[in-house]
Amino acid sequence: MEYRFENSIGKLSMLVARSSGKLLEFEFRKEGIDINPSEWTCFAFINHYQKITQKELASRTGIDKVSINRLIKKLQAKNYVEKTIDTYDKRKQIINLTNEGLKIYKSLKKIAGESLGKVYEKLDSKDFETCQNVLKQILSNLNNGLSEEY
Numbered sequence: 001m002e003y004r005f006e007n008s009i010g011k012l013s014m015l016v017a018r019s020s021g022k023l024l025e026f027e028f029r030k031e032g033i034d035i036n037p038s039e040w041t042c043f044a045f046i047n048h049y050q051k052i053t054q055k056e057l058a059s060r061t062g063i064d065k066v067s068i069n070r071l072i073k074k075l076q077a078k079n080y081v082e083k084t085i086d087t088y089d090k091r092k093q094i095i096n097l098t099n100e101g102l103k104i105y106k107s108l109k110k111i112a113g114e115s116l117g118k119v120y121e122k123l124d125s126k127d128f129e130t131c132q133n134v135l136k137q138i139l140s141n142l143n144n145g146l147s148e149e150y
Contacts, residue, residue: 009138013135020037020116020119021036021037021040022037023115023116023119024037024040024111024112024115024116025037025040027111027112027114027115028040028108028111031107031111033104033107033108033111034078035104035108038063038067038071039071039074039075040108040112041061041063042057042061042063042068042071042072042075042081043075043080043097043101043104043105043108044105044109045057045060045061046081046095046096046097046101047097047102047105050096051094051095051096052094052095053086053092053093053094053095054068054069054072054083054093054095057072057095072095075101079098079100079101080097080098080100080101080104080105081095081096081097081098081101082095082096082098083095084096
């Protein structure tokens with residue numbers, strides 16, 4: 001396959017991700033919630049996986065450990081997340097949403113759904129599903145290739 005920058009999946013997916021993040025940050029701030037795209041990513045992963053370690057969060061989000069640590073500290077300062085010691089392994093700290101964090105997450109999720117729903121509304125549902133499946137397959141191929149090569 002010949003590489004063409006103007007239509008590359010990497011370029012297009014990066015632009016979509018950045019633009020989506022900017023849209024969400026704008027919509028969150030419009031509602032008086034000071035959350036940036038990286039913090040929103042952490043919120044979503046912590047909520048989805050419930051009790052997750054900092055290392056697992058870094059791995060699942062693809063955000064480096066130092067940046068994850070910084071994000072968690074910012075979310076802790078806002079009283080949105082808390083760290084607790086794992087009952088089975090005292091060396092691990094589990095990250096959870098606080099009650100305030102859960103409340104904010106529900107608001108953010110609603111705003112994200114409404115905002116991105118407007119972006120996606122003109123897409124045919126089959127095309128949207130196909131796009132999701134293709135991106136999942138590309139991600140799987142990348143993950144398999146990276147684990148084999150590196």
